[in-house]
Amino acid sequence: MTSFGAETDAAIDIVRGDVSRLHSELTKYGLVIWTGGNISGRVPGADLFVIKPSGVEYDDLTPDAMILCDLDGTVIDGTPGSTRSPSSDTAAHAYVYRNMPGVGGVVHTHSTYATAWAARGEAIPCVITAMADEFGGEIPIGPFAIIGDDSIGVGVVETLTGHRSRAVLMQNHGVFTIGKNAKDAVKAAVMAEDVARTVHLSRQLGEPLPIPQAAIDSLFDRYQNVYGQAPAGSIASTAAVASTPSPTIQNPTPTTRSAS
Numbered sequence: 719m720t721s722f723g724a725e726t727d728a729a730i731d732i733v734r735g736d737v738s739r740l741h742s743e744l745t746k747y748g749l750v751i752w753t754g755g756n757i758s759g760r761v762p763g764a765d766l767f768v769i770k771p772s773g774v775e776y777d778d779l780t781p782d783a784m785i786l787c788d789l790d791g792t793v794i795d796g797t798p799g800s801t802r803s804p805s806s807d808t809a810a811h812a813y814v815y816r817n818m819p820g821v822g823g824v825v826h827t828h829s830t831y832a833t834a835w836a837a838r839g840e841a842i843p844c845v846i847t848a849m850a851d852e853f854g855g856e857i858p859i860g861p862f863a864i865i866g867d868d869s870i871g872v873g874v875v876e877t878l879t880g881h882r883s884r885a886v887l888m889q890n891h892g893v894f895t896i897g898k899n900a901k902d903a904v905k906a907a908v909m910a911e912d913v914a915r916t917v918h919l920s921r922q923l924g925e926p927l928p929i930p931q932a933a934i935d936s937l938f939d940r941y942q943n944v945y946g947q948a949p950a951g952s953i954a955s956t957a958a959v960a961s962t963p964s965p966t967i968q969n970p971t972p973t974t975r976s977a978s
């Protein structure tokens with residue numbers, strides 16, 4: 719059995735458990751059908767990530783069924799799950815991890831409403847406060863890209879770099895989200911579908927009203943920095959919470975490391 723040392727092996731086991739368990743959130747929220755969609759998580763402190771096997775039913779996505787890959791998307795031989803084929807989108811996930819060092823999780827779904835916007839090649843406009851909170855503006859459209867190589871990853875990185883949104887609608891395909899970890903990326907996928915549905919329904923009633931940019935900025939800042947509970951162990955004062963660094967990833971300029 720391939721080992722990376724006790725500390726990294728322990729980190730891999732945690733990510734295997736997280737990524738395995740989080741797939742049930744996709745079915746719980748109705749974001750996937752049959753074996754569609756996938757989640758991956760970066761192993762902290764190592765150039766490795768864990769992703770689901772391709773075309774395996776959700777009930778069978780146990781921790782040991784998850785597949786460990788390096789950041790080129792190559793399966794690590796001699797590890798649990800390594801005899802199976804990894805997700806069709808492994809190269810895309812790997813490209814994101816190589817080029818967005820702050821990203822710790824990537825999710826892909828074909829959730830119904832968000833994918834309907836993707837099929838139209840239309841960004842979801844920021845017309846509800848929940849979008850301003852979670853995405854800080856519109857959810858953008860990414861290019862049409864072929865499945866199986868890193869083309870999707872290139873489109874995700876190009877579209878989300880410098881953008882507040884952690885979700886992109888890849889044209890004619892579906893949703894890709896990024897996050898500080900796999901759970902954060904799953905949250906973005908859940909929220910993307912929710913707002914895609916609401917804004918679609920609103921448009922059936924007429925033209926949704928825009929939110930002024932200053933209000934979007936204010937809502938995003940409050941939700942990212944003040945909303946919710948103070949981190950465990952901290953002094954639970956408003957001032958302490960307000961000074962907590964943003965939990966979001968800032969989708970920084972990508973590194974120059976090239977695709978393999």
Ligand SMILES: O=C(CO)[C@@H](O)[C@H](O)COP(=O)(O)O
Pocket residue numbers: 753754755756770771772773774804805806807826827865
């Ligand atoms: O649409 C695609 C390919 O991008 C996938 O979401 C499939 O629907 C699931 O592929 P695997 O992750 O099972 O290979």
